[in-house]
Amino acid sequence: MDLRPDPDDEAFRDGLRTWLTDALATLPPPPARDDWPARRAYDTAWQRRLHDAGYAGLGWPREHGGQDRPPGQQLIFWEECTRAGAPYVGVNFVGLLHAGPTLIAEGTAPQQAAHLPRILAGDEVWCQGFSEPEAGSDLAALRTRARRHGDRYVVRGHKIWCSFAQVADYCELLVRTDPDAPKHRGLTWLILPMDRPGITIRPIRTVLGTSEFCELFLDDVEVPVENRVGAENDGWRVTQVTLAHERGTAFVSELVDARRLARTLARRVGDDDLRRELGRVAAELDACWALTKRTVTQAALGRTGAPAMVMKLAYSEARQRLGELSLRILGDDALEVSPIVEERLRTLALPIAAGTSQIQRNIIAERLLGLPREPR
Amino acid sequence: MRLEPTDDQEALVASLRTLLARGLPMERVRAGFDRAMHDQLAAAGVFSLRADGFGWADAALVFEELGRALVPGPIVWTHLAHGLPGVPQGVPVGGTERAAPGTLIPAFGEALLLLGPDGVAVAPAAAVRAEPVPRPLDPLTPVVRLEAIERADPVGDAALAAELRRGGALLVAATCVGIAAACQDLAVAHAQAREQFGRPVGSFQAVKHLCADMAVRTECARAATWAAACTLDGGGDDPQRAVSAAKVTAGRAAVANGRAALQVHGGMGFTWEVDVHLYLRRAWVLDRVFGTVDEHAAAVGAALAGP
Numbered sequence: 001m002d003l004r005p006d007p008d009d010e011a012f013r014d015g016l017r018t019w020l021t022d023a024l025a026t027l028p029p030p031p032a033r034d035d036w037p038a039r040r041a042y043d044t045a046w047q048r049r050l051h052d053a054g055y056a057g058l059g060w061p062r063e064h065g066g067q068d069r070p071p072g073q074q075l076i077f078w079e080e081c082t083r084a085g086a087p088y089v090g091v092n093f094v095g096l097l098h099a100g101p102t103l104i105a106e107g108t109a110p111q112q113a114a115h116l117p118r119i120l121a122g123d124e125v126w127c128q129g130f131s132e133p134e135a136g137s138d139l140a141a142l143r144t145r146a147r148r149h150g151d152r153y154v155v156r157g158h159k160i161w162c163s164f165a166q167v168a169d170y171c172e173l174l175v176r177t178d179p180d181a182p183k184h185r186g187l188t189w190l191i192l193p194m195d196r197p198g199i200t201i202r203p204i205r206t207v208l209g210t211s212e213f214c215e216l217f218l219d220d221v222e223v224p225v226e227n228r229v230g231a232e233n234d235g236w237r238v239t240q241v242t243l244a245h246e247r248g249t250a251f252v253s254e255l256v257d258a259r260r261l262a263r264t265l266a267r268r269v270g271d272d273d274l275r276r277e278l279g280r281v282a283a284e285l286d287a288c289w290a291l292t293k294r295t296v297t298q299a300a301l302g303r304t305g306a307p308a309m310v311m312k313l314a315y316s317e318a319r320q321r322l323g324e325l326s327l328r329i330l331g332d333d334a335l336e337v338s339p340i341v342e343e344r345l346r347t348l349a350l351p352i353a354a355g356t357s358q359i360q361r362n363i364i365a366e367r368l369l370g371l372p373r374e375p376r
Numbered sequence: 377m378r379l380e381p382t383d384d385q386e387a388l389v390a391s392l393r394t395l396l397a398r399g400l401p402m403e404r405v406r407a408g409f410d411r412a413m414h415d416q417l418a419a420a421g422v423f424s425l426r427a428d429g430f431g432w433a434d435a436a437l438v439f440e441e442l443g444r445a446l447v448p449g450p451i452v453w454t455h456l457a458h459g460l461p462g463v464p465q466g467v468p469v470g471g472t473e474r475a476a477p478g479t480l481i482p483a484f485g486e487a488l489l490l491l492g493p494d495g496v497a498v499a500p501a502a503a504v505r506a507e508p509v510p511r512p513l514d515p516l517t518p519v520v521r522l523e524a525i526e527r528a529d530p531v532g533d534a535a536l537a538a539e540l541r542r543g544g545a546l547l548v549a550a551t552c553v554g555i556a557a558a559c560q561d562l563a564v565a566h567a568q569a570r571e572q573f574g575r576p577v578g579s580f581q582a583v584k585h586l587c588a589d590m591a592v593r594t595e596c597a598r599a600a601t602w603a604a605a606c607t608l609d610g611g612g613d614d615p616q617r618a619v620s621a622a623k624v625t626a627g628r629a630a631v632a633n634g635r636a637a638l639q640v641h642g643g644m645g646f647t648w649e650v651d652v653h654l655y656l657r658r659a660w661v662l663d664r665v666f667g668t669v670d671e672h673a674a675a676v677g678a679a680l681a682g683p
Contacts, residue, residue: 001433001602002378003611072377266680276670279677283624287596290603293379307599310592361588369564369587372579
């Protein structure tokens with residue numbers, strides 16, 4: 001175990017800091033919260049600048065246009081970008097962190113060539129079409145049906161919680177191709193072009209008052225068979241590849257932000273009891289940061305284990321405690337939606353999205369601790 | 377950056393674990409600390425570890441194992457006292473940060489280190505008047521009520537006191553990680569074996585989630601403690617903050633996992649026979665040394681507002 005700075009990593013950090021200082025000096029002001037075309041333009045323009053500077057796809061292999069940087073430098077990248085106040089990954093999230101890695105692992109050469117360079121360059125935006133109104137925690141129960149007609153699938157169904165669907169070019173779509181097979185074995189992963197006839201998008205207004213999520217109605221939408229990723233009916237396994245990332249290093253930006261919020265709150269707190277509670281939550285966030293370093297180390301060693309499995313639950317629960325505490329520290333100032341209150345509202349989603357805390361506990365209990373499985 | 381044991385460290389942990397399983401099984405641990413146990417631990421290198429060329433990270437891994445095995449006695453203090461000029465060597469040595477008459481402190485062996493704000497002193501056992509209490513909270517940690525310290529010789533200045541306090545908090549945090557992990561293992565084993573309503577109780581979500589939360593606390597505490605140890609080895613810029621974060625998360629994990637493990641055991645958890653209560657009592661005892669969870673949390677809170 002050794003946390004002394006590595007010269008290569010620190011050189012990477014120094015270069016990135018210098019570049020960020022210059023790049024952020026010429027950054028235009030961010031668009032309005034609910035102006036989705038403007039948000040797409042803003043987020044993809046930033047992605048293009050990262051790409052041109054050699055900071056896109058840090059963890060992706062070189063043959064797919066990536067930088068093949070070690071996980072430690074990926075951690076430094078998110079850490080420094082967040083510290084410097086660089087734009088978030090935003091509408092590029094699904095492409096860079098879900099669909100891209102899935103295509104790298106499971107896509108055909110033509111699929112990889114068609115999408116990966118464009119995702120890295122900010123030319124292509126993806127959304128996710130996994131959950132359905134009747135398939136949330138029980139994702140494998142999804143009912144959106146794809147029937148094979150020659151060289152096409154015809155898709156009919158209803159998806160929900162599709163982030164950025166209103167401005168996406170493609171959707172990573174999970175469909176049922178064999179209704180007679182056991183539920184995990186009849187699913188297929190498709191690349192759905194969002195300009196196909198038969199797609200209706202309906203935004204969902206969240207507790208923030210904005211519409212980052214949409215519903216997707218698919219009315220006999222045709223998808224070419226060559227858009228299938230992995231084998232027919234093997235979509236559940238392909239999906240596990242997609243989701244593996246979220247249990248890994250996905251929380252670096254969140255953690256940097258949360259620790260910064262803790263420092264901001266510390267400057268406002270006057271009461272000793274509240275300051276001690278804040279210290280306690282800050283210690284938990286420090287532990288999450290250390291957990292991230294363990295996860296990253298294990299990833300570099302090609303291992304996966306307990307740290308990656310507990311990361312999401314640990315962070316999202318600690319973040320709830322910080323959020324509640326932030327309102328208590330604000331006092332009467334909490335009665336207006338300031339940026340800190342906005343953060344409290346936003347983070348209500350953390351213990352729900354990408355596997356609720358309750359599902360996370362089931363997974364930890366069964367896969368890490370070896371307790372008997374739930375019926376499913 | 378590497379926050380994961382090296383192959384050498386894995387081997388160190390594995391050999392110590394084997395040694396403890398053979399030499400200090402639970403029935404031996406339950407018989408309590410004595411000079412023979414001290415000698416066993418000394419022979420294993422537990423006290424001389426850092427003088428032998430190992431770092432704080434190695435020491436943290438070792439104390440995690442000692443915590444897991446519930447090894448009693450003033451082992452953290454004896455480790456800290458190793459090589460300190462003027463302090464008896466090769467014998468169990470205890471210590472305290474509070475020396476006012478009437479204070480309850482764990483029993484201390486051949487000498488008592490006094491850790492004050494301005495420096496470190498040592499009192500030979502013969503110079504300390506203290507009365508054992510009849511029912512110590514942890515039956516394996518005898519406790520005395522201090523009456524008077526008749527003589528104490530200076531050992532070092534405030535800088536040494538701060539260094540010992542930091543090292544002690546780290547090693548207690550590591551011990552707490554071991555306690556948290558042991559409680560988790562006991563609870564999981566029981567949840568797999570114990571059947572009610574015709575199936576293992578570990579198949580019920582209510583029990584499963586108790587166990588999952590234990591795993592989260594153990595892993596967070598372990599990561600924070602390892603990071604703090606690496607920071608003391610020169611790998612970070614704020615050792616005090618790192619150690620406080622470790623003491624807070626590990627101290628809470630040990631107590632919370634002790635309570636959760638007791639709950640998972642049901643009625644058996646309330647018996648003297650099942651080991652869980654001994655781990656929980658030790659966790660409570662360890663909160664009192666080298667700064668409580670509350671004190672370290674307050675320190676982190678105060679440091680947050682700094683530059």
